[in-house]
Amino acid sequence: MTDPTSSAKKMLLIDDDHNFLYAFSGSLELHGYTFHSVNNGFEMKQALDERGGHGETPIIWVYADTSREDGQPAIDLGKEEIIPKPFGHESLLNEISKAFQPPPV
Numbered sequence: 001m002t003d004p005t006s007s008a009k010k011m012l013l014i015d016d017d018h019n020f021l022y023a024f025s026g027s028l029e030l031h032g033y034t035f036h037s038v039n040n041g042f043e044m045k046q047a048l049d050e051r052g053g054h055g056e057t058p059i060i061w062v063y064a065d066t067s068r069e070d071g072q073p074a075i076d077l078g079k080e081e082i083i084p085k086p087f088g089h090e091s092l093l094n095e096i097s098k099a100f101q102p103p104p105v
Contacts, residue, residue: 008034009100014044015062020085024092031093035060058099 013035015021021037028035038044044059051057064085081099083092 008032011035011058011060011096011099012044012047013037013060013062014040016040017062017064020062024089027089027093028096033096058096060096060099 016039060081062083083095
């Protein structure tokens, strides 16, 4: 039998709001995404160290502060997308899909 998650798009999702994760997890899975979630940068570093780095796995940071400067630590740690709250369902999916697009040539 084929593993249904084998073709899923996998990501590391950083957000300390468990309600967010609960609210959006089903929708993300329905759109072909799976994720490992962590609460903060320390847990992110620990998760990456356990996996030997993030390789091709996108790192998505969801946060409540809307100033881009506050996202710099995540950029320095190798994130692909920073998604400030609040956002709608379609906006979240659009932002996450950017992390899975190949870099421009």
